[in-house]
Every structure is written in structure tokens, then in C-alpha cells.
Amino acid sequence: MKSVTIAEFKRDLPSLLVAVARGESVLLQKGRGRENVAILSRYKEAPGKARRIGLLSKRGKPVFKNWDMSEDDFLNSR
Numbered sequence: 001m002k003s004v005t006i007a008e009f010k011r012d013l014p015s016l017l018v019a020v021a022r023g024e025s026v027l028l029q030k031g032r033g034r035e036n037v038a039i040l041s042r043y044k045e046a047p048g049k050a051r052r053i054g055l056l057s058k059r060g061k062p063v064f065k066n067w068d069m070s071e072d073d074f075l076n077s078r
Helices: 006-011 013-021 071-076
Strands: 002-005 026-030 035-040
Touching (some): 002 006, 006 013
């Protein structure tokens, strides 16, 4: 892993992006103490297959009951 300061990062951004595209990682550091700030690495597509829509559509139907409630019952339910 290559480490660079912010000033070097700004100056050498095109060449650093080429290195990242090849698979190399770049550690970005700031200040005289070279505090680690970020890691720039190659983007990888998430492996996965397409999700099926409606997977559970034939597993069952929701049942809605008649939930009639008077206003007095509602206010007194608390």
C-alpha cells in the first residue's frame, strides 16, 4: 500500500488513479504527524444474481377481518 500526503495526492492524482485501477491501494495522510485519513482502493462490483420480484406472491394471502369499533370503544380502549 502506497501512502501519500494530501499535497502529494493533489499533485499526483492522475497517476494515483492509474495505480488504483491496477489494484494498488493508496493511503491518504494529513499533517506533519501524517495522520491517516482515508484509503483509496479499487471499486469492486458486488457479486450477486438478480433478485426475483414477487417471490412470496403464491405463498398465501393476508386476511383482513372486519374491525368495526365505535368511537366510544376507541376512546375507552386506553
